[in-house]
Amino acid sequence: MEPGEFKDFYEILEISPNANSDTIDRVFRYLAQRYHPDMQGTGDHQRFSDIVQAHETLRDPAKRARYDIEYKQRSGRPSAQSEVVPAPQALFEDGTVQERLLLLLYVKRRRNMNNPGMGNLELERLSGCPRELLEFHLWYLKEKGWISRLENGLLSITVNGVDQSNRDTRRSPNTKLLTAQQGA
Numbered sequence: 001m002e003p004g005e006f007k008d009f010y011e012i013l014e015i016s017p018n019a020n021s022d023t024i025d026r027v028f029r030y031l032a033q034r035y036h037p038d039m040q041g042t043g044d045h046q047r048f049s050d051i052v053q054a055h056e057t058l059r060d061p062a063k064r065a066r067y068d069i070e071y072k073q074r075s076g077r078p079s080a081q082s083e084v085v086p087a088p089q090a091l092f093e094d095g096t097v098q099e100r101l102l103l104l105l106y107v108k109r110r111r112n113m114n115n116p117g118m119g120n121l122e123l124e125r126l127s128g129c130p131r132e133l134l135e136f137h138l139w140y141l142k143e144k145g146w147i148s149r150l151e152n153g154l155l156s157i158t159v160n161g162v163d164q165s166n167r168d169t170r171r172s173p174n175t176k177l178l179t180a181q182q183g184a
Helices: 008-015 020-033 045-058 061-073 094-111 118-128 129-145 159-171 173-182
Strands: 145-148 156-157
Touching: 008 020, 008 045, 008 061, 008 159, 020 045, 045 061, 045 118, 045 173, 094 129, 094 145, 094 156, 094 159, 129 145, 156 159
Parallel strands: none
Antiparallel strands: 145 156
């Protein structure tokens, strides 16, 4: 890759930099099928080429390691995830991840009462939490009764989850700002 031609492969594949190889392969198959040039309506040759290039780099551990070094050097700009992540050192602390997941589901429900659910992949991408850790936190939140699975299989916040999220928001001013911005 030449200087000035850096492409954010995580953005292209719409995944977290923490995504594991299974997630990378799954998302690649979905996006490649959707943007394949032969697909009427959604086909996009350039986007398809970028998706293939991103997959080839991120699925190979050696190439991904080299890419990640450059990615970290070039990604000094704030990402959408940084609005949800309170502090880098607290990235995967249990309480922080659980608050973040509840907040994401809270905002989703406020924005669309008719379709309040989110899938695991979307939660993984938006929270920045790898699937292996995410599964534990989703289990915990379900057992507490703060989230539930809808008939369509997506996860949604419950009334108890909204109450818990509101309690968390009162303790964390950064989260409160995020909720106010996204809920407007």
